[in-house]
Amino acid sequence: MNETRHALVVDDNQLNSRLVAVFLKRLGWTTEVADSGAAALALLRDRRFDMMLLDLRMPKMSGEQVCRSVREELGLAGLPIVAYTAHSMPEEKARILAAGFTGLLIKPISFHDVKELCDAF
Template sequence: MTERLALIVDDHPTNRLLAAALLKKLGWSTLEADSGDAALGLARDTPPDLVMLDISMPGLSGEATCSQLRELENGADMYIVAYTAHAFPEDKARFLAAGFDNILVKPINRQRLEEVISQRRSPI
């Protein structure tokens, strides 16, 4: 079985730590980035299967980062999840229109994370 790799992008270390701990319990390997620019560099070097991407970050926003990830050679294959506190229906519609595959509202838990991962059309 191939190892599944998740890239967690959030400017708050505690959020990255929680997401990484939950993903590791589910059998994932993780990489972490504290900015959109750092995420793009990591994704170019080591393409992830899953990207959990915070929306509100200093510098490059989550939406701009998502757009640039999609432009990478393997960007269409990435399962990109908006990892955010923005939970209004209009926010969710905007994120999906911006290229995200799914939305995971903070704070997260293992059950909700598993649900979001399982909703990918092709298995990871």
Template sequence: MSDTSPPASRRILVVDDNAINRRLAMAFVKRLGFVTEEVEDGASALAKLASSPFDVVFLDISMPGMSGEEVLARLRADPRFSGLHIIAYTAHALPEEKQRLVDAGFDDLLIKPISLKAVELALANFLPA
């Protein structure tokens, strides 16, 4: 099932407690033509997602308060977010970590430091052919 709507109509939420990491991810996403917003923690992410529709979430794993995995579990348990594409956004790059995150329910994985190419590959399903 491919969606042919232009990327600009696609919304991406970047969730990271580190402002520099958020800025970098947002710059890459905007360069690819997507609309993007940012929040700095899990509770803010859940509130933002409950109030606005998004297509994709870049979700940091290691955050104070609520971890990315806790946010993921809450989103996956809520039928309102069944079509949401959730990408782990993490510095944890060991193969067993990657597998554990995929098994937890993440759709994809971006390893920090990210590159424009990595972001483009992660969002390939949302880019027009």
């Protein structure tokens, strides 16, 4: 009954992605890590994930562009996509959620933040 859940963590900063992966593993999730939007889209074409944590500021392809591609090109409307960002102003939160994100995780993150996020899904 306790099926393993799979998360895709997308961040060009290796330290940030490792930290999230460690927290998720402690919560019983398995993770794949991608260091770019293009790598994330390639993984999503081949594998099924239960959630994606997506950094907004990456080179070449922003998190918002990746989110739009996931929703429109890949047709993954039901995939929870969580913006993973240091931006926490109310108007930025509204813009992020309007771009197709399911939720928001503000850096720096803690284990408690990731646990609350996982409990929501």
